[in-house]
Amino acid sequence: MLAFLVPLAGLLVLSLRPTDAMNNPLPGLTLAQYGEVFSTPYLWGSVVESLWLAVRVSLTCLVLGFPVAWYLARSTSPVGKAVVFVVTLSPLLTSEVVRSFGWRVVMAGEGPVNVALQALGLTDESLPLLRSPWTVFLAVVHVLLPFAVLALSASLGAIDANLLRASADLGASGVRTFRSVVLPLATPGVVAALVIVFSLSMGVYVTPMLVGGANQSLAGLRIQTEAMVAFDQPRAAALSFVLLTVTLVGCALIGLLGRAAERGRRG
Amino acid sequence: MEIRGLSVGYGGPPVLELDELTIEAGEFVSVLGPSGCGKSTLLSVLAGFVAPTTGTVAIDGQDVTHVAPNRRETGLVFQSYALFPHMTVRRNLEYGLRTRRVPRAERDERVADALRLVHLSDYADRYPQQLSGGQQQRVAIARALVTRPRVLLLDEPLSNLDAKLRRQMRHELRELQREVGTTTVFVTHDQAEALALSDRVALLAHGGLEQLGTPEELYRAPRTRFTADFVARRTCCRCARRTGGARCWAAPSRAPSGPRPSRCVPSTSCSSTPPAPRPPTVPAPGTVPRAHGPVRGLHGRALRVPPARRRRHRAARVPARHAALRRGRAGRDHVVRRRPPAPRDGDVTTPPVPADPAAEAPASAPCGRRDAGASCAVTSRRSRPPRSSCWRSSCRSPVSSC
Numbered sequence: 001m002l003a004f005l006v007p008l009a010g011l012l013v014l015s016l017r018p019t020d021a022m023n024n025p026l027p028g029l030t031l032a033q034y035g036e037v038f039s040t041p042y043l044w045g046s047v048v049e050s051l052w053l054a055v056r057v058s059l060t061c062l063v064l065g066f067p068v069a070w071y072l073a074r075s076t077s078p079v080g081k082a083v084v085f086v087v088t089l090s091p092l093l094t095s096e097v098v099r100s101f102g103w104r105v106v107m108a109g110e111g112p113v114n115v116a117l118q119a120l121g122l123t124d125e126s127l128p129l130l131r132s133p134w135t136v137f138l139a140v141v142h143v144l145l146p147f148a149v150l151a152l153s154a155s156l157g158a159i160d161a162n163l164l165r166a167s168a169d170l171g172a173s174g175v176r177t178f179r180s181v182v183l184p185l186a187t188p189g190v191v192a193a194l195v196i197v198f199s200l201s202m203g204v205y206v207t208p209m210l211v212g213g214a215n216q217s218l219a220g221l222r223i224q225t226e227a228m229v230a231f232d233q234p235r236a237a238a239l240s241f242v243l244l245t246v247t248l249v250g251c252a253l254i255g256l257l258g259r260a261a262e263r264g265r266r267g
Numbered sequence: 268m269e270i271r272g273l274s275v276g277y278g279g280p281p282v283l284e285l286d287e288l289t290i291e292a293g294e295f296v297s298v299l300g301p302s303g304c305g306k307s308t309l310l311s312v313l314a315g316f317v318a319p320t321t322g323t324v325a326i327d328g329q330d331v332t333h334v335a336p337n338r339r340e341t342g343l344v345f346q347s348y349a350l351f352p353h354m355t356v357r358r359n360l361e362y363g364l365r366t367r368r369v370p371r372a373e374r375d376e377r378v379a380d381a382l383r384l385v386h387l388s389d390y391a392d393r394y395p396q397q398l399s400g401g402q403q404q405r406v407a408i409a410r411a412l413v414t415r416p417r418v419l420l421l422d423e424p425l426s427n428l429d430a431k432l433r434r435q436m437r438h439e440l441r442e443l444q445r446e447v448g449t450t451t452v453f454v455t456h457d458q459a460e461a462l463a464l465s466d467r468v469a470l471l472a473h474g475g476l477e478q479l480g481t482p483e484e485l486y487r488a489p490r491t492r493f494t495a496d497f498v499a500r501r502t503c504c505r506c507a508r509r510t511g512g513a514r515c516w517a518a519p520s521r522a523p524s525g526p527r528p529s530r531c532v533p534s535t536s537c538s539s540t541p542p543a544p545r546p547p548t549v550p551a552p553g554t555v556p557r558a559h560g561p562v563r564g565l566h567g568r569a570l571r572v573p574p575a576r577r578r579r580h581r582a583a584r585v586p587a588r589h590a591a592l593r594r595g596r597a598g599r600d601h602v603v604r605r606r607p608p609a610p611r612d613g614d615v616t617t618p619p620v621p622a623d624p625a626a627e628a629p630a631s632a633p634c635g636r637r638d639a640g641a642s643c644a645v646t647s648r649r650s651r652p653p654r655s656s657c658w659r660s661s662c663r664s665p666v667s668s669c
Binding site for chain 1: 336347350410414
């Protein structure tokens with residue numbers, strides 16, 4: 001806790017420092033950096049872009065992860081379970097760099113995807129897939145899906161199988177059982193999965209940089225540019241804090257939504 | 268409900284095979300058996316969760332073998348109750364009505380009726396985890412009954428309750444079933460439960476039907492050694508090595524009117540010479556018939572009891588056994604010892620215990636009048652041996668009525 005809070009406090013102080021012409025931090029406290037962040041579309045636009053990416057990624061991970069988690073939690077076949085488990089977790093077993101370079105290879109101008117698309121006659125020339133934001137989106141989903149699956153399968157596995165049988169015995173169809181029994185009981189897992197994936201994708205940095213290049217409008221990349229290229233550390237710190245606040249507010253909203261959903265179903 | 272030629276195997280050798288089992292409308296049938304005998308599988312098949320390899324299941328003459336669980340209209344009560352934890356008691360009960368699209372007014376009425384039936388009207392807005400085990404169990408039954416199922420299926424619903432509550436609940440369960448009149452299949456491994464509750468008992472063993480009959484039949488006329496052993500452990504005598512010449516049967520055999528077990532094997536450790544037959548004692552109406560053979564102690568050892576005392580011992584034993592049989596129904600076992608020392612019971616000619624406790628009431632009346640002052644057999648053994656059928660009343664209200 002201390003190891004986490006002390007650097008964070010240092011960063012907060014840094015973000016409040018004014019800078020000289022060479023971007024060196026000066027003593028004193030000012031909100032000028034935050035003013036700069038909120039008045040420059042280049043900077044706040046990246047936070048909005050990150051937020052939009054995070055929302056898409058978390059919802060996609062939820063939708064894709066649910067069936068996988070369901071299978072992991074409910075299947076009785078140990079072999080099938082093991083295979084699905086390893087395949088799902090494989091992104092966690094390889095380095096993020098290697099994984100991202102994998103996407104580069106697949107999505108390259110002469111890569112298998114382009115070759116396949118051309119062979120199918122869907123496109124005549126090779127597409128600039130690597131520059132497309134959708135490739136970055138796919139790569140980030142790929143990285144974060146295991147977290148969603150793990151969080152969901154834990155809470156789905158905790159649902160008593162007899163509840164599902166009881167529901168069927170009381171005349172409920174599969175859809176109804178899912179809506180009235182599975183989903184309400186899985187709400188904590190859904191919230192956990194969303195929070196994890198959302199906060200991780202808000203700060204995602206390595207994967208988009210390696211897949212789509214450093215020139216994208218994403219908060220993580222902008223912070224890196226500010227800190228390491230422009231050497232404006234207070235501004236990078238200010239941007240970080242804006243990003244952190246947005247992330248925390250987002251997580252709180254997810255939690256509130258989850259609770260509202262639970263209460264709504266009860267009342 | 269009719270089951271024919273049923274065979275169930277989970278992708279392997281059959282774990283359950285039933286040629287035929289017919290359950291009449293309104294009947295309360297227990298499926299009794301040791302664990303692993305296939306009784307839970309049978310229930311799963313009836314509810315539709317497990318598809319049989321061969322055979323058919325019909326409810327009300329309609330073949331439901333391939334009907335999905337949610338269209339079978341069975342009411343299943345789980346051993347773990349399986350109440351929806353995120354719904355109140357009321358919502359739990361409403362669930363089955365909502366899926367059937369019952370209009371709101373009728374739904375409210377039926378839920379209220381069901382709650383009244385199980386005496387839980389005040390608990391409608393609680394969550395299951397706020398209720399005790401017995402209350403949860405009643406909610407589970409109410410939830411199954413509120414949909415008016417064609418068959419009520421109970422999967423060891425009492426096994427999660429403590430002993431005292433279990434006896435109370437099984438009494439209530441039976442009363443409830445009588446009141447509602449729903450055909451009921453009750454799965455249990457507890458023979459006392461099965462005997463106390465059912466119209467008929469289906470004893471399963473090794474994935475097959477061992478014997479089907481009324482509790483009385485199973486208890487008194489077990490057809491196989493397994494039945495004798497499992498259902499009526501007390502009628503199966505253990506052979507005492509010390510009493511040479513005694514021949515032991517696995518079931519009461521020489522009682523004048525008692526049915527003789529056909530397939531009970533004499534205990535191998537006994538001498539093959541049967542004892543000299545005694546003249547059958549025909550009991551005077553309303554008297555306690557005598558026991559045959561030497562009086563035995565706990566483990567079948569003959570007790571050396573002076574003849575004068577012997578009589579008293581025998582007489583004392585009869586009520587103990589019948590009280591044991593009746594224990595569940597009446598919920599009174601404070602006079603019953605866990606293992607009555609009666610391995611050899613020749614005296615089962617006492618009239619069958621009526622299923623309804625209310626029917627026992629008249630029996631106590633003449634007793635009380637005829638020998639006022641006589642104390643009752645079970646409660647105080649030191650007094651005079653009881654006359655007339657006073658043992659019945661003795662179990663209800665020991666001394667006062669005799």
